[in-house]
Amino acid sequence: MRWKISIEGSDEITRGHRFEFEIEKSLDDLIAGNVGLSIDEGKAIMASLQRNIIERQCALYVLFRRHCEGCGGTRPVKDYSTRTIQTVYGAVTVESPRLYPCRSCMPGVDFTITPISELCPNRATAELMTLTAKLGALMPYRAAAKVLTDFLPGQTPTRHTTLRHRTLAIGKRLEEKEEQRMLFEKVDTQERHQRELPLPGDPEREFVLSIDTAHIPQVRGHETRSFEAVICHASRGGVGSDRGILFAFSGTSRKRMRAEGLLALKRLGYEGKGEITVISDAEDCLKRLKSALPQTATHILDWFHIAMKLRPIEQTAAWLARRLPPDEREELLEDITAVRWRLWNGQTDRAIDLIGRLFHDLKAVEQGSTAIVPLRGGLLNLRTYIEQNRGSIANYSARYREGKRIASTAAEASVNNLVAKRMVKKQQMRWSERGANLLLQVRVALANGDLAERLAYQPPIQPRQTIISPFVPVPLFQRAA
Numbered sequence: 001m002r003w004k005i006s007i008e009g010s011d012e013i014t015r016g017h018r019f020e021f022e023i024e025k026s027l028d029d030l031i032a033g034n035v036g037l038s039i040d041e042g043k044a045i046m047a048s049l050q051r052n053i054i055e056r057q058c059a060l061y062v063l064f065r066r067h068c069e070g071c072g073g074t075r076p077v078k079d080y081s082t083r084t085i086q087t088v089y090g091a092v093t094v095e096s097p098r099l100y101p102c103r104s105c106m107p108g109v110d111f112t113i114t115p116i117s118e119l120c121p122n123r124a125t126a127e128l129m130t131l132t133a134k135l136g137a138l139m140p141y142r143a144a145a146k147v148l149t150d151f152l153p154g155q156t157p158t159r160h161t162t163l164r165h166r167t168l169a170i171g172k173r174l175e176e177k178e179e180q181r182m183l184f185e186k187v188d189t190q191e192r193h194q195r196e197l198p199l200p201g202d203p204e205r206e207f208v209l210s211i212d213t214a215h216i217p218q219v220r221g222h223e224t225r226s227f228e229a230v231i232c233h234a235s236r237g238g239v240g241s242d243r244g245i246l247f248a249f250s251g252t253s254r255k256r257m258r259a260e261g262l263l264a265l266k267r268l269g270y271e272g273k274g275e276i277t278v279i280s281d282a283e284d285c286l287k288r289l290k291s292a293l294p295q296t297a298t299h300i301l302d303w304f305h306i307a308m309k310l311r312p313i314e315q316t317a318a319w320l321a322r323r324l325p326p327d328e329r330e331e332l333l334e335d336i337t338a339v340r341w342r343l344w345n346g347q348t349d350r351a352i353d354l355i356g357r358l359f360h361d362l363k364a365v366e367q368g369s370t371a372i373v374p375l376r377g378g379l380l381n382l383r384t385y386i387e388q389n390r391g392s393i394a395n396y397s398a399r400y401r402e403g404k405r406i407a408s409t410a411a412e413a414s415v416n417n418l419v420a421k422r423m424v425k426k427q428q429m430r431w432s433e434r435g436a437n438l439l440l441q442v443r444v445a446l447a448n449g450d451l452a453e454r455l456a457y458q459p460p461i462q463p464r465q466t467i468i469s470p471f472v473p474v475p476l477f478q479r480a481a
Contacts, residue, residue, distance in 0.1 A: 001025045007049065011060050019052050021045075043090075050089035058094045058116055065115040068102035075099045083116045086124040088131060088152055122169060129166050130451065136167030137422070137442040140429075171438030173455060174445055180459045182259045185266055204237045205274040206404060207265055209293075210411035211286050213252065214419040219430045227433050228252055229440065230286075231418055233410035234264035238403035244268075246414055246444050250437035252285040258292035265293070279408045281305045282389050301392040303344075304407045309385060310340050313378040320371040332358075339382075346395030348386060355383045418443050 003023040010016040023041060037045075066075045076099070083096035096116040101109045122129060135144035141160035148158055211232040218227050230252055235244030245267055247260040265276070276297040280286035282305065290299040317336045321329040335358055342351035359379045362372055386393065396406045418440060423431060431439075445451040 001027070005045065007052065009053070009056065011056070017052075017056055021048050047090040050087055051092045054085060054087070054092045055094055058096075058119065061119060062097060062115050065113070065118075066099060068105060070105040071102060073102050073104050075102050078112050083114075083120075084123065085116075085120050086128055088125070088128050090152075122166070124166065129170055130455070132163055132166040133170035133442050134446060134451070136163050137439060137446055141167070167442060168435060168438045170455075171441040174441040174451075175438065177454050177457045178260075178263070178441070181457060182263055184459045185263060204241075206238070206277055207234070207236050207268055207270055207274055208277045208279060208405050209234045209261060209264070209289065210405065210408040211257075211278065211280045211289060212408055212411035212415050213283060213286065214415045214424075216250070216419060216423050216436050217430045219432050227436075228285075229419060229436065230257060231411055231415045232257075232260065232264070232289075233408075233414050234261070234268060235405075235410065236268045239405055240403070244410065246418070246447050248414075248418055248440045248444050250433045250440065254285075254288045254292060257289050261289055261293055270294075277405075279405060280411075281408070282385065282392075287392070298394075299392045300394045300406070301389045302406075302408045303396050304409070304412075306343055306385075306393075309378070309382050310343070313375065313382060314340070316371050316375045316378065320375060343386070343393065343396075345397050346393060348390050348393045352383060352386055352390075355379050355386070359383070414447075417447065 001024070003025070004020055005023070006018065006020045008016060008018045023037075023045070066077075068075055078098040078100055080095055080097045082093050084091050084093045094116060096114060098112040098114050100112060124132075132144070132148065135147055138144075139147075141164045145158045145160045145163045148163070209232055211230065213228045214231055215226040216229055218225060227250060229248060229250045231246070231248045233244050233246055235241055245264050247264055249256055249260065270276075272294070276293050278286075278290045278293070278297060278299045279302055280289070280299070281302050287299055290297045314336055317332055321332050324332065335354060339351055339354055339358070342348075342354065359376055362376050362379075394406075399406050422439070422443065423429065423436065442451070445454055
């Protein structure tokens, strides 16, 4: 049994094209149960189709580039060579001429242009570059290279270094597009009181930026073994609202945090109205985001970090209380519970006073107990932590009842998804700060689901400004006279 496949096409310049190829299936294969096309036969069909289409497309583009738009003449050809273009359906080698500029419009100019390199500057199609970046961002480069070789037709074994270069090239393009967005899509940052939304009780009026840092192992030869990366989850509304927007980058630059934060607010619909809340831990580099955003912005200390410092104190106090008289036992447990209650309700000063009294009263407890020293040390650390972040402690109970966010859980989960799974956990790799930043851009775009949209972004065309000079030039011959 022989199958003949015919393909016909036409373009704007040349006549129609037609090419054919055949597939032969034997009766023995049918008896053996091989019904239909196999994977290898499907790959061969797509590879042949891709080769013929790309050859005609490249020939058409060369004819278009040879036409001079200035005088309507033809650009001369200097020489011919070949260029291999990697596609999702295999590699295609096409004829690649080099063209001189038009002799009538630009006489005496010797530089050349290569039309085929304009089509595929990376020697690969945009679809293959994007697919490679997706796989390289989700799994180790060697595993991604093996997947491409196994499933795409006509793909020769690709080195993992090639896949890494393509992934980082897409990350670089994403970063360039992001810089263009930061330049053209600006948010009003004048320091003024925010105008409220029409509905005072609307939960959508609050814009929440949950921000955290992650530590990434650094390549050898540097002073430190790791460097920090900032991960932020920007959302609108309270708990259970939409997924929000992620942004991440290596380093802790305040300027970069400000630009990324403003762009995230604009994407969420911020137009100078509403409340802006930043939730983070006690790191100074993250607190700076609050002052960089449109005022009035509020910084809230993550409740989870407060609870982490309270939990060992409560466990130690419960162990110590079993060895105290009943009256002292109840008093100690009530005081420890009161510390948590006061912090939960935003009563910072009362909580600090109670912690100080507990720290002082524990001196009178039997000194032979081994729990006294760690309990007093935990209380001292908690008091120092609360005093240093006094202005960032909110009424967590009121926010919780209103359905608002009180912890940077979204940022913590984003740290695990963006950084830990690919760069830290079970990955025996070290990263340069630049390479990690480019890979983060790809992973963030995949997490947000806007990779194609971000790559296709084009900045708005700015009108050219005409500068009117106050001085009127004197004509040459009049000046000479």
